[in-house]
Amino acid sequence: MTQAFRIENGGLINRDKKLSFKFNGKTYFGYEGDTLASALLANGVHLVGRSFKYHRPRGFFGAGVDEPYAVVQLYRNGETEPNIKATEQELFDGLEAKSVNCWPSVNFDIGAINNFLKIFLPAGFYYKTFMWPKSFWYRIYEPFIRKAAGLGVASTKHDKERYEHKYEYCDLLIAGSGPSGLAGAYAAAKNGAKVILAEDKPRFGGSLLTSDVNIGNQSGKDWAEGIIAELKTMPNVVVKNRSQIFGYYDHNMLVMSEKVSDHLPSTKKYHPNKRLWYIRAKEVLISSGSIERPIVFGNNDTPGVMLSSAAKEYLKVYGVLVGRKPLVFTNNDSGYETAIEFKKHGVDPVVLDSRKNAESEIIDEAKNLGINIKNSFVVVAAQGYKKVKSADIASISDDKKQLGKIENIQCDCICVSGFWTPTIHLASQSGNKTKFKEEIDAFVPGQSKQNEITLGAANGVFSLDETLKTSFKAGSELSKKLTKKDNEIAIPNVVEKKSSQHDKFWCVPLPKGKNYKRFLDFQNDVAVSDVEIALREGYRSIEHVKRYTTLGMATDQGKTSNLNGLQLVSEIENKVVPAVGHTTFRPPYTPVSIGAIVGREVGKHSKPTRKSPMHLWHEKNNAVFVDAGVWLRPRYYKRGNENLFEGSKREAKNVRTNVGVCDVTTLGKIDIKGPDAAELLNRVYTNAWMKLPVGKARYGVMLREDGIVMDDGTTTRISENHYHMTTTTAQAANVLSHLEYYLQLVWPELNVNVVSTTEQWAGAAIAGPKSRDLLQKLFPNSDVSNEGLPFMGFMERDLFGVKARIFRISFSGELAYEVNVESDYGNFMWEKIIELGEEFNIQPYGTEALSTLRIEMGHVAGSELDGRTIPFDNALEGLVSKKKDFIGKRSLQRSAFIAQDRQRIVGVVPLDKQTSIPEGSHLVKDDKAPLPNPKLGHISASCWSVEYDNPFSLAILKDGKNMIGQKLFAMSPLKNKVIPVEIVSSHYVDPKGERVRS
């Protein structure tokens, strides 16, 4: 197919490079530099989709970020992406796209029946219609709505593309490379300021690319090119195209999405698809320009109806005629500029101007060119279904209430201009309270809130001369403050045509007896009648009207619909627009792909992975790993076809009979030094610490101020003023912050320093009846007897030339030691232990066996210290000092904490001695009781006792102290299990604790 609507010459596209692409399965051609939209229009394709609610045909309305219609599903390099604006997607060779919102095809869409049912789909129809019967929701309404809704399909595959985040700092960040952005950037850059200039389109220059102006004896476009070329040579300037600043956050932080690769058939090697920039700017210049707003009339959503500025852009930038019989409908001079461009390219437009009379240089030029102009004329309704075929037009009375005789004229497109709306999104996001500017019928930024200034069309200034003057000045002054340099810049001479005042007219009244849909929001299908219903039903706040009608809530966020919506509400309510107010502008300004937001933090990169120095050994020895916080820990070491249950049972059994070794490097370690170290420990732990001798360890429990157990662990006195604290793996960071909090803020008088040494030490726990024999082999010249190294003893010794710390502490309940060496020697230590342990049948054991061993001993861990229990609940009240004060002590006097029937840890054994009890099961008295069955407690941890060869669990049970011997039921609705159980002591194995002392 030829590009029938491409003009012979002109435009900024590269006609030497022809590109082929597919739309809805059909092959077309375009040029390098086209967007998907311009290439389709060049081929005469105006039908690109169906609307959201009524499935009415949809064409192109704009030429950029404001596009409400032309949202497509894109296929690129084996991936698919929804919600792509055809007006923004640059053409590349082999591009494929499909329409959304239509089935089976865009030409014949079954959903279009909604268009005839529209009387049943008014504003708020979701709220009203699908309320009853209740049972219909899941089976009928919801699936139907799901199928009908949505703008494309998200890919369910893993995204192969890479996305990057970048942090940047600059003196001046400029949003938009139109005249004000270029002038501001140039002036600031000349003063040596660090400048970032961002442009969302591929081409720099903004309105200068399409306007007929002259700056310093050059065309606007050439002037822009010159400035950009010079900026690019300056080392203090970053110039970025395809980069949308979409959010203005606190403290002058702005976020920009740079499309690095979307314009290419595939992403280049080592390049990201998109790059998200977090930019902290000292000053921000918002030069985001303005968006033309439509005039509302009947069937104004028909394909072929578009903004007049878009028609001009397609012609001037892409060399594409959007029609050969254009009708221009305007209330200001901008429509004439479009008409003049058509005329210059040999196409005869008709201009309908709602104004009775208007005179300006632009209008004079149009008249001189012989353009047919009809004043006091409006478009009443577009005619045609899939494309404009003609228009019903009529004269309009001076008060804009009465229409004259309706006549029909042939046309193939209607270019609408209802004047300009400043793009104030970024300014508003910064916290700037906007104000209504009567002369332009639109909101502009008010008093600056952060370090931002809005200039040019974004500030409601449409004169190029004034824009350039103020922007050069602002660029100079903002940079002068920061760089103390003041380079004089000659402001170029500007030649532009003067415009006349626009007409405050935005909506064509309905002719008698006609019921045309007049759309306000083109993406969400919100018509004038919908807003009228909302107001009739009592919605007053514009925020409520928005949500009830969904006006401005589509992915284009109402860029072309907001102001007309406000005009309508203000008219019906008989209020001025500023009294109605506008809805809140929130980031992002335009949809941002989730991939860009997530960046590199996907899969394994979403958090750091910490490995112990012995990790490689574990890998080589068939360890099956488990995530323990950010650490990877061996769960068990698989032998043959063993499963987790069999493997962990074997490992735990071996600890109880021979000796095992477990990697405990992950335990939190904090080095504490200073003359007041003992005093600090005494204040943060519940038990007494002042008399702990050098060379001894002690078990301690620390609370939060509310009395809840925060963490437990052992702390060892290394020397007079030096302690080594251990914490649980999970709480290591919190405990350090906790100590720092008290030392820095509450007790600054204590002379103590704390520092994390978790990564400095590798740890191995050696546990089992033969552990002393093994220790003797490891330290042949040391006295490691029960007298030489008693329970809770500590010594520093030499492990074959490596300094080692030996602690006689036990989590498994067996005779056990923990040996620490500096991390670099961790693997050396580990291999020595394995080598010398061979004769004692040593086996490494993982976290699963570790859990089994501690559970059957009744030792508490994270599942009991779950942020809801106090020392008593964990049978740790013996460690709570009655004499001294400590963090959280006062809270232990709360009535609930001293209640007679307070919850407490117990052991639980199934009556059949066979059925394992799922963790999280509830304990109840009567398994047949009606729901809600009163819960007496819950199973916190379960294991298979290797000592007794039957299941054993720990539970936190109400009045646990007096429940020993009772028979209850463990119920797990999740696993659908009811298990009769007996309550026993939590100390299931070695209740007297003889083994650890043996």
Added chain:
Amino acid sequence: MLYINCPHCGMRSQNEFSYGGDASVKRPELNKEVSDQEWDNFVYNRKSLRGKHLELWQHISGCRQWIKVERDTATHEIFRTFKADEEVA
């Protein structure tokens, strides 16, 4: 994202810090008789002010110092920051 002036390190982004609550809360001295009401006020009762608020932050990915930040809870404006032991005038 807030931009916080750490009195020890200078201007740093919020993601280097962790929030620590109301800085005006004073812990009752150790070993002192405290009524239930006083203790409740210390542990639980907070004002949730709208406007100027003195709060604690820890520069957790930086110098690890706890600092005081005078911030407007509605506008997020930060007026002043102080070292832990600095008196707030």
